[in-house]
Amino acid sequence: MARPRQDRAVRTRAAILHAAAEVFDELGFSGASVSKIIARADATQGAMYFHFKSKEDLARAVMNEQGEGIVMPEGEPGLQHLIDITLHLATELQSNVLLRAGVRLAVEQGEFGVQDDTAYQEWAARFHEQLVAARDRGELLPEVNERELAWVLVSCYTGTQLFSQVSTNRADLPERVALLWRYLLPGVATPEARARLVTGPGAAGTARR
Amino acid sequence: MARPRQDRAVRTRAAILHAAAEVFDELGFSGASVSKIIARADATQGAMYFHFKSKEDLARAVMNEQGEGIVMPEGEPGLQHLIDITLHLATELQSNVLLRAGVRLAVEQGEFGVQDDTAYQEWAARFHEQLVAARDRGELLPEVNERELAWVLVSCYTGTQLFSQVSTNRADLPERVALLWRYLLPGVATPEARARLVTGPGAAGTARR
Structure with a gap:
């Protein structure tokens, strides 16, 4: 029974992170707010604070996970x-x-x-x-x-x-x-x-x- | 009679610009405030707004005059x-x-x-x-x-x-x-x-x- 809940948590975190990226990309750090990010992610405040402590924490996650999910071109290393x-x-x-x-x-x-x-x-x-x-x-x-x-x-x-x-x-x-x-x-x-x-x-x- | 007043205006502008640079260097744009800059420059609000319209205007001046006053090394161009x-x-x-x-x-x-x-x-x-x-x-x-x-x-x-x-x-x-x-x-x-x-x-x- 733990599995679906975990999957959902992963999806929720990803949705919040993506919404945060959109808001930071448009408005920068100081223009962004947690409430805007929650609204954009269509998430609850509880879900947000379960995954991220603060706006700083969100920014750090976006910054340090920036390269994830990029589909790189194929080719031999070199x-x-x-x-x-x-x-x-x-x-x-x-x-x-x-x-x-x-x-x-x-x-x-x-x-x-x-x-x-x-x-x-x-x-x-x-x-x-x-x-x-x-x-x-x-x-x-x-x-x-x-x-x-x-x-x-x-x-x-x-x-x-x-x-x-x-x-x-x-x-x-x-x-x-x-x-x-x-x-x-x-x-x-x-x-x-x-x-x-x-x-x-x-x-x-x-x-x- | 115009000359000394002009010299003073030039010095006041330079003092405000230098104070702004110190405050921006320490606190970044959003951490800086016009009141902190005025206090650091030991200037009046009137002098400040005579030379610069806003914090944005000060930031732009610091940004675009960043290279002024640097004593470059001597040498033949090349x-x-x-x-x-x-x-x-x-x-x-x-x-x-x-x-x-x-x-x-x-x-x-x-x-x-x-x-x-x-x-x-x-x-x-x-x-x-x-x-x-x-x-x-x-x-x-x-x-x-x-x-x-x-x-x-x-x-x-x-x-x-x-x-x-x-x-x-x-x-x-x-x-x-x-x-x-x-x-x-x-x-x-x-x-x-x-x-x-x-x-x-x-x-x-x-x-x-």
Whole structure:
């Protein structure tokens, strides 16, 4: 008998989290309120406080679960797959509300008195995984340190999406991510690997050899 | 007779702006209040509203004047000077309150309903100036587009300082900026120029040939 109740709790939590993401994405942290989030989720106050202690707690959950549920492009792990992931994230940032809100809160977290690099570190870990595969495939230059480069990529990506958001509401983000790779790859990939890599926007998920 | 009054007005505006930067740097936009800023500046409400219409107006001024008054390292325009500027800004971001607050507000501007890329564009223009000089000196690879690269640099720098701030309160920012250059330079500078460039933290302002 415990199972259906648990399933329902999971669904309720997910509905509240999604509603919170929508409200944070539209209004930011200070414009959002627990009552707006409860109304948007069509949940009860009791359910809300069962899962989340406060607006801060909700914001932290949205921030740190920003990458969950994203369907990543298929592909063999390695540099091309890493490029495809970053291009895919650029389009997700235009439409995926949990990712958008999570990124917004991670960037603006100073505004609600939080200093938490979990979201940054999780992206660094995901990028690092691809770089380790790229190393195994002989795609990286000998002087590349996979861990350092993962930080550099997360840093550059964070700033790229922020500048693009402020300038164009992220309309030009895929082009800017492709541009970033154009300038980074010569310090990252072997000439042989570079000759094979596709970095243009729209490359993600397209067939290639 | 107009001159001394004008000088005083300029000084009063500067004092209010500096006080606003301190308060925004400590408390962020939503934590700051006009009354706290007036008290910190030791100014009158009349003087404050003569120069700035509102807290939003003050925030915009701090954001868009963030780079003013920074004493940049000396040097011939070009790639080394650009690197020195970015390393110098990394240490300024640890202590210069107008720059710190301006960058914080530029990053968190969504929180107060602003979408204004002036600050980003101004840094891009400053970086572009150095890249044009670098091109004249033959330091850039033929495939580099100075304007695009200036955007890429501002993007990467913005994210680097943000990740460093969230992770270490910017304690490791100079090292992270040096690291960024290590990965970017192969796609930017000719091998001859790269052999001469110094990117380590602490390089800014030191004598070199």
